[in-house]
Amino acid sequence: xxxxxxxxxxxxxxQAQSLEMSAxxxxxxxxxxxxxxxxxxxxxxxxxxxxxxxxxxxxLKKGIVTISHTIHDELQSKTLIMVQSRAxxxxxxxxxPWDHFLCEHPGIQCDKKRQIIAGETSSWSWFEQARERxxxxxxxxxxxxxxxxxxxxxxxxVGVTSHAGLEAxxxxxxxxxxxxxxxxxxxxxxxxxxxxxxxxxxxxxxxSYIYWLKRDDVDQLGFDPWGVMGQNLLKTNHHxxxxxxxxxxxxxxxxxxxxxxxxxxxxARHGFDVVIPxxxxxxxxxxxxxxxxxxxxxxxxxxVLLDIESVLRLPSGSDSRFExxxxxxxxxxxxxxxxxxxxxxxxxxxxxxxxNSLFDxxxxxxxxxxxxxxxxxxxxxxxxxxxxxxxxxxxx
Numbered sequence: 435x436x437x438x439x440x441x442x443x444x445x446x447x448x449q450a451q452s453l454e455m456s457a458x459x460x461x462x463x464x465x466x467x468x469x470x471x472x473x474x475x476x477x478x479x480x481x482x483x484x485x486x487x488x489x490x491x492x493x494l495k496k497g498i499v500t501i502s503h504t505i506h507d508e509l510q511s512k513t514l515i516m517v518q519s520r521a522x523x524x525x526x527x528x529x530x531p532w533d534h535f536l537c538e539h540p541g542i543q544c545d546k547k548r549q550i551i552a553g554e555t556s557s558w559s560w561f562e563q564a565r566e567r568x569x570x571x572x573x574x575x576x577x578x579x580x581x582x583x584x585x586x587x588x589x590x591x592v593g594v595t596s597h598a599g600l601e602a603x604x605x606x607x608x609x610x611x612x613x614x615x616x617x618x619x620x621x622x623x624x625x626x627x628x629x630x631x632x633x634x635x636x637x638x639x640x641x642s643y644i645y646w647l648k649r650d651d652v653d654q655l656g657f658d659p660w661g662v663m664g665q666n667l668l669k670t671n672h673h674x675x676x677x678x679x680x681x682x683x684x685x686x687x688x689x690x691x692x693x694x695x696x697x698x699x700x701x702a703r704h705g706f707d708v709v710i711p712x713x714x715x716x717x718x719x720x721x722x723x724x725x726x727x728x729x730x731x732x733x734x735x736x737x738v739l740l741d742i743e744s745v746l747r748l749p750s751g752s753d754s755r756f757e758x759x760x761x762x763x764x765x766x767x768x769x770x771x772x773x774x775x776x777x778x779x780x781x782x783x784x785x786x787x788x789x790n791s792l793f794d795x796x797x798x799x800x801x802x803x804x805x806x807x808x809x810x811x812x813x814x815x816x817x818x819x820x821x822x823x824x825x826x827x828x829x830x
Contacts (some may be wrong), residue, residue, distance in 0.1 A: 452514045455479075455493040458575070462490050463513070469505035478517055482766060493517040536564055542578065550575045556583035558591050561606055579604040638738065640692040642702070642726045643772070643818040692728050696738070701727040723747065724815070737768050738821055742775055746815060761817075772820045 455461060465471060466487050473479065478497035482490040496519040503510045537544035539560055542553040551568065555561055561580055568576040580588060585602035592608070600617065601609050607628045610617050618629070694700035703725040729741040743762045767773050 451511065452516070453491075454516050454518070455491070456518045457493050457495050459493045460490055461493075462488055464488055465503045465511070467505050467510065469503055469510060472502045472504070474500040474502070479515060491515070495519075536567065539564075541581075550577060552577040554579050554581045554584070556581050556587060558584055558587040558606075565606065580606060637823070638694055638696065638730055639822045640694065640728055640730075640740075641820050641822075642692070643820070644724055645816045645818075692726065694728060694730060696730045696733060699727065699729045701725055724817075726817070728819075730821075731764075737766050739764065739766050740775075740819070740821070742819070744817055767819060767821045769821055769823065772818050774816065774818045 453461065453463075462484070464487055468487065471481060471489070473481065475497065478493075478495060478499045480492040480494060481501070482492065484490055493515075494517075496517055498514070498516050501513040501515065503512070536542065536551055537546075539555060539557075541555050542551060544551055551564065555578060558580065561578060561584065564578065565576050580602065581604075585604065588602040588606065588608070589600065603609055608617075610629070692700050692702045703723060723746075725745045725747075727743040727745070731739040731741055733739070741762075741764050743760065746759045763775060765773060765775050
């Protein structure tokens with residue numbers, strides 16, 4: 435059906451072209467002559483300008499959109515983009531003989547249904563081949579890390595063991611804190627080696643803003659509960675949200691702050707600890723709430739590319755067991771501008787049964803306990819981020 439729609443579009447529309455993608459995939463396109471690009475629907479794709487009229491297209495979720503390219507209000511071209519879900523795409527990455535190569539490697543687990551490869555390895559050569567396979571044969575979420583031996587093998591493989599201030603990271607990057615120019619020359623022929631220079635890296639401050647809204651609240655405010663939302667649209671939404679919070683006497687659930695340098699990983703948790711007494715002397719501490727894990731990958735022209743993972747841990751049925759929900763995404767954030775990076779939706783009925791009154795006073799959870807109706811249906815956690823150079827972020 436998807437291919438039929440693309441064919442009909444190409445045949446019937448003048449100045450038309452078509453493109454088929456899968457969620458999570460990126461492609462580059464050229465729109466000559468400058469001008470403006472207009473997307474027919476928000477939230478399905480994201481467009482990032484590169485240079486020389488080249489743009490990168492990010493497929494965010496399943497849907498059909500058109501990109502209209504105009505110069506001085508005159509239409510130059512129309513492009514139909516059909517984004518399929520990961521499940522609808524062919525699992526090329528796991529086809530033989532790659533199935534054996536990827537999934538039977540020591541320390542590696544494959545979730546073929548969700549197209550995820552995860553685990554740890556000490557083999558740099560396997561790591562690089564597997565990562566390239568995932569990158570070129572989407573859909574595939576590559577969540578493999580190099581262990582300590584693997585990081586040593588990476589440095590030995592590229593022949594820079596004597597270089598001072600050099601470390602290998604678990605995500606397969608070489609990170610240098612000094613002598614970057616010299617190292618770049620040494621690595622010039624190593625096309626597969628990823629390299630970060632932290633010689634002049636500045637510190638960043640990332641503040642996250644967390645809101646809980648019931649499903650009825652989301653509908654009433656007209657929020658799209660999915661996808662990334664940029665500054666312009668977020669301003670309108672934010673004014674509505676602030677007015678609603680004041681009228682309902684609600685408040686921001688949390689503002690965990692993270693200080694991090696480019697290329698490194700840092701996290702902050704906004705939540706609570708629950709101590710579960712053991713049968714004898716052993717006790718167990720459960721860490722609940724929201725944990726935000728951020729890695730700034732690279733910065734350019736006043737923006738920074740962030741790899742963000744949010745983990746929400748809530749009690750399930752009893753105080754002695756928590757369940758976790760996760761959201762992971764990559765977004766370009768402009769310094770000083772707030773950006774909505776994602777949402778997590780939970781079924782209140784599922785985890786509020788048998789809840790303890792202990793959780794009523796926990797800031798991250800209390801919005802869900804304010805009235806009896808809040809325990810019905812779904813609740814959505816909205817998270818927004820604002821990135822600043824460390825030391826320049828004001829309150830409010």
